[in-house]
Amino acid sequence: MRDYFIAMHNVVRQAVKYGLIPGQPEARHMNLLKWNTELAKKAQNFSDQCQLGHDKDEERKIPGFEYVGQNWALTPRLLIGFKMWFDESQNYNYNTNTCINNQCTHYTQLIWENTTDFGCGVTECKNMLPNLNVICNYGPGGNILGVKPYRTA
Numbered sequence: 001m002r003d004y005f006i007a008m009h010n011v012v013r014q015a016v017k018y019g020l021i022p023g024q025p026e027a028r029h030m031n032l033l034k035w036n037t038e039l040a041k042k043a044q045n046f047s048d049q050c051q052l053g054h055d056k057d058e059e060r061k062i063p064g065f066e067y068v069g070q071n072w073a074l075t076p077r078l079l080i081g082f083k084m085w086f087d088e089s090q091n092y093n094y095n096t097n098t099c100i101n102n103q104c105t106h107y108t109q110l111i112w113e114n115t116t117d118f119g120c121g122v123t124e125c126k127n128m129l130p131n132l133n134v135i136c137n138y139g140p141g142g143n144i145l146g147v148k149p150y151r152t153a
Helices: 002-017 037-047 078-091 105-110
Strands: 069-075 117-124 132-139
Touching: 002 078, 002 105, 002 117, 037 117, 037 132, 069 078, 069 105, 078 105, 078 132
Parallel strands: none
Antiparallel strands: 069 132, 117 132
16 A cells, blocks of 8 residues: 555656646656655554544654644545545646635645655544545645745746
8 A cells, every 4th residue: 555655646746747737837846755654653543543634733743854744535445535635736726826715735735845755544444434534644744824835847
């Protein structure tokens, strides 16, 4: 599953780098993300709790990252959850750095230029529908107020 997450994240990031996302400009630079075991452990621990929503910022911190971002999805399948995050690109206006109805921050975290590391956790939660709880943690985290996710080419 780790390799699947790495591939999905880096395909999207490279698509942004080369200007292949409709309505989004080409990025000057885009780090390829690497898997971080500590971020993955934190994500898995929270995913295992089968709670709705995000945990607190301080609960996902690890040494080396002052701020850790997080994406969360409750989904019937992993690919559907990731696609929900990516599809938020349609709600993001790069020029104004705004989202329609605040529905683009999963996407902007996916493509945050300065993020280098990430780790994810997945749990099948019998008490929830849909029942796949997906959490990904990102370091350094993105979605900094007033800052665009990347610089243009």
